[in-house]
Amino acid sequence: MAVVLLALASTGVVAYFHAQNQEIEYNNQRLERKEAALSRSLDYVLARHGGMLSEDSVAIVFTDRICELADVHHLVFSLYSPEGNLIISSAAFTDEASKPPLQLTTPTLEALKNTIGRTVLHDTENKIAKEVMWVVKNIENNPLLIARASYSPRKLDEGALISFLKRLLPVYFALLLGAMLIGYLIIQSITRPLKTLREEMAEVDPLKTTNPIDYKWKDEIGELVIQYNELLEKLRISIEERAKFEREGAWKEMAQQVAHEIKNPLTPLRLGIQQLEKSWNDDAPDFSERLKKFSRTAIDQIDILSGIASDFALLAEVRKPQLEKVSLLAAVKTSIGLYDSSTVTLNAEEISVKGDSSRLVRVFNNLISNAIDASLNEEKAQAIQVKVFEEGEYGVVEVRDFGVGIPQEKLNRIFEPHFTTKTHGQGLGLAMVKKIVEQASGEVSVVSMPQEGSTFTVRVPKWL
Numbered sequence: 001m002a003v004v005l006l007a008l009a010s011t012g013v014v015a016y017f018h019a020q021n022q023e024i025e026y027n028n029q030r031l032e033r034k035e036a037a038l039s040r041s042l043d044y045v046l047a048r049h050g051g052m053l054s055e056d057s058v059a060i061v062f063t064d065r066i067c068e069l070a071d072v073h074h075l076v077f078s079l080y081s082p083e084g085n086l087i088i089s090s091a092a093f094t095d096e097a098s099k100p101p102l103q104l105t106t107p108t109l110e111a112l113k114n115t116i117g118r119t120v121l122h123d124t125e126n127k128i129a130k131e132v133m134w135v136v137k138n139i140e141n142n143p144l145l146i147a148r149a150s151y152s153p154r155k156l157d158e159g160a161l162i163s164f165l166k167r168l169l170p171v172y173f174a175l176l177l178g179a180m181l182i183g184y185l186i187i188q189s190i191t192r193p194l195k196t197l198r199e200e201m202a203e204v205d206p207l208k209t210t211n212p213i214d215y216k217w218k219d220e221i222g223e224l225v226i227q228y229n230e231l232l233e234k235l236r237i238s239i240e241e242r243a244k245f246e247r248e249g250a251w252k253e254m255a256q257q258v259a260h261e262i263k264n265p266l267t268p269l270r271l272g273i274q275q276l277e278k279s280w281n282d283d284a285p286d287f288s289e290r291l292k293k294f295s296r297t298a299i300d301q302i303d304i305l306s307g308i309a310s311d312f313a314l315l316a317e318v319r320k321p322q323l324e325k326v327s328l329l330a331a332v333k334t335s336i337g338l339y340d341s342s343t344v345t346l347n348a349e350e351i352s353v354k355g356d357s358s359r360l361v362r363v364f365n366n367l368i369s370n371a372i373d374a375s376l377n378e379e380k381a382q383a384i385q386v387k388v389f390e391e392g393e394y395g396v397v398e399v400r401d402f403g404v405g406i407p408q409e410k411l412n413r414i415f416e417p418h419f420t421t422k423t424h425g426q427g428l429g430l431a432m433v434k435k436i437v438e439q440a441s442g443e444v445s446v447v448s449m450p451q452e453g454s455t456f457t458v459r460v461p462k463w464l
Contacts (some may be wrong), residue, residue: 001179008172012165019161027130027153031120034073035132038149041069042136051139055081058145059088066090075151076100082135082143084109100148108133112146193221201228265301265365268338272298275340297337304358304365321356321439325463328353328360328395329388335364336386344368348388351395352463355440360460363436366429367399367456374403374454394442394459401455406448414446433458 045061046053053061058079070077070090078089084104091099111119112135119133130153136145193215200213212229215222272294279287328351336344353360364386371384382402389396406414417431437444441461448454 001176001183004172004176004179007175008168011168011172015164016161023154030154031130031132031149031151034075034151035134035149037073038069038077038147039134039136041065042145042147046136046138046144053138053144055087062088073149073151075149078148078150080104080146080148082146084146087145100150104133104146193217197221197225197228262305265305267369268365269298269301272338293337297334300334300361301338304361321359321436323354323356323440325352326355326357326360327351328397328460331357331360332364332386332388332397334361335368339368339372342383343372344384344386346386346388348386349390351388351390353395353440353460354463355442355460356436359436359440363433363458364397364399366433367458370429371399371401371403371454371456374401390462391459393462393464395462397458397460399456399458400453402453405450405452406446406454407450408448411446411448415444 045065049057049061062079066077066079066088067090076089076091078091078100079087081087086100086102089100108119112133120131131148131150133146133148135143136147138144197213197215212232213225215225276287276290276294279290284290329348332346332348336346368384368386375382375384385398385400387396387398387400389398415430415434434444437458437460442459444456444458446454446456
């Protein structure tokens, strides 16, 4: 549509300039014809008088003749002496617009002398020849007269041009309607297949179907459909492979988690059995008391192992927490009950918190086990310090070791799954700690200094 409108505007501009050039050419040729006719008339008159006339005779001879020539050719005709003085003219001297100059200018006379034939003066605005002068010579080929002819050129008829453009308007209007129709059909031919393609793409489910989009035309959209079908097949294969990988990864992670959780209670159980066996062999007087203490702690840890096994049997990451009133001190004692005072020291007060007892024991199992691992390589290993105290609305447990500490660049990632600073393990313990504490609406944090050790702090809301 824009091209049609541009064509109409271009046609008007081209038609205007073409008509203007044609008008200029017509006026120039018209002046040449009038000049030729006047020149023949002058030659005829001079031939009748023997080719010689004086200045006074020119005025007498052409008094009537010059007006006749001017009327016939519709111009102003003047005769000058070779020196440029006006002799006679057909113009009325009361008409300022057509009155000829009484004396030709020196540049004009020089131009006549240096020009062979004629000198043309143009209209400076539209370059139309409006005046011509030439030298009339006698029979001896000497300058006798200077003839000057001037006329008003015919102006461009803009009304006719506008009429021509008006006749073109219906044609261009029909072309505009045709362009609109063609544009509509082209748009429909493009958008209809795209709409169909969009609708079919919206119905495609790569997880449930392998049916490709059916498009019968072999055009650019057809090539797009072919590429889409290929990508759809690749996506389906990729989704199947990813689902398989995720299932395998979930089982692997679950197995690692269960193994990690089971390992924490087994280590102190093994240590407790060894200490109990040593007390028996040494006939320790408090063997009975140690056996009772070990029995209670071992039963609690076995219950935790049973819960872990149940979670795994139900294919659950972790069962939903059962929040109840829990003695924070009892949960901590269950975790450290299998260690002697040279390994773990306890400074505690009785606090009741809201949580899941077995899960809190698993939290402290992980923290104490990690603290012991961090101190194993120290030459003079200090006992792990565990503190239980009250802080505002929270019950707080601090587990401090005196190992090498955690590098600062790794401290902000310490609770991420599969991230560990140890040379062994899967990096799941602290991630599990964080998850269990947050499920109890608590929080866990760590502070560590190089070569001074680390302190893990667990805050759990108190039972109100």
